[in-house]
Amino acid sequence: xxxxxxxxxxxxxxxxxxxxxxxxxxxxxxxxxxxxxxxxxxxxxxxxxxxxxxxxxxxxxxxxxxxxxxxxxxxxxxxxxxxxxxxxxxxxxxxxxxxxxxxxxxxxxxxxxxxxxxxxxxxxxxxxxxxxxxxxxxxxxxxxxxxxxxxxxxxxxxxxxxxxxxxxxxxxxxxx
Numbered sequence: 001x002x003x004x005x006x007x008x009x010x011x012x013x014x015x016x017x018x019x020x021x022x023x024x025x026x027x028x029x030x031x032x033x034x035x036x037x038x039x040x041x042x043x044x045x046x047x048x049x050x051x052x053x054x055x056x057x058x059x060x061x062x063x064x065x066x067x068x069x070x071x072x073x074x075x076x077x078x079x080x081x082x083x084x085x086x087x088x089x090x091x092x093x094x095x096x097x098x099x100x101x102x103x104x105x106x107x108x109x110x111x112x113x114x115x116x117x118x119x120x121x122x123x124x125x126x127x128x129x130x131x132x133x134x135x136x137x138x139x140x141x142x143x144x145x146x147x148x149x150x151x152x153x154x155x156x157x158x159x160x161x162x163x164x165x166x167x168x169x170x171x172x173x174x175x176x
Contacts, residue, residue, distance in 0.1 A: 002055070002064040003121045005130070006151060008143040011115055012103055015136055017093035020100065021046075026085040028078060028161075032154035038069075038077045040085075050074035059147050060127060083161040086153065095119070095135045106153075112160050117141060 027039040035055035042048040050071055056063040069077075078085060088106040095101050099119055107113045117140075121127035132141035145151040 001061055003061045003124060003127050004118045005060065005121075005127065005144065005146045007117045007132075007141045008145055009103065009115045009117045009140060012091060012105075013093065013101065013117075013137065013140050015140065017095065017101065020092040020094055022089065022091045025088045025090060025104075027088070027153065028081045028083060028085040029154055029157045030077065030081060032152075032158055035152075035154055037154075038074055038081070038085075040074060052077070061124060086157060086161070095137075097135055099130070099135075101137070106156070107160070112156075116145075 022044040024042045024044070025039055027037055030036040030038065034057065035053070037053045037055070039051045039053065040048060041051060048071075050069050050073070052067045052069045052073075054065045086107060088104045089108065090102055090104040093101040093103070099121065101117060101119055103115065103117045105113070105115050119130070121130065132138050
């Protein structure tokens with residue numbers, strides 16, 4: 001079970017948080033309803049993984065199944081998809097309370113680029129009680145979009161890959 005909250009942000013956090021890792025990613029969608037996604041995850045200075053992911057519906061909590069797949073299967077699925085994958089850079093930071101802040105920069109250098117942040121929780125009680133101010137991030141995490149429609153990477157995929165017109169695109173995106 002994945003339990004997370006999401007925020008739109010304007011860059012990397014300025015707070016002095018320990019960096020856990022940085023990754024370059026590329027992801028694409030076989031389906032957005034239900035979510036079936038492939039993702040390449042290249043850890044800076046480390047290994048590259050290829051993931052096939054399934055996610056149930058939901059905003060805060062949803063079932064998630066991730067399977068490691070070989071590069072040749074990833075390449076075949078990327079070819080099957082037939083659209084450019086979404087590039088993003090993600091940095092994971094350790095929060096003072098032990099939780100992890102994941103910040104992503106999506107489609108850097110394009111007119112639709114954006115930043116978002118996520119915090120994953122071990123259970124619903126922790127999620128419901130958690131406040132960004134408790135870890136000194138009230139100003140940084142001030143635009144929560146967890147329960148707003150259209151705030152998923154799947155929605156961004158549809159807008160920018162499947163239905164891109166090159167102009168007038170909404171910047172109403174988030175994460176998945």
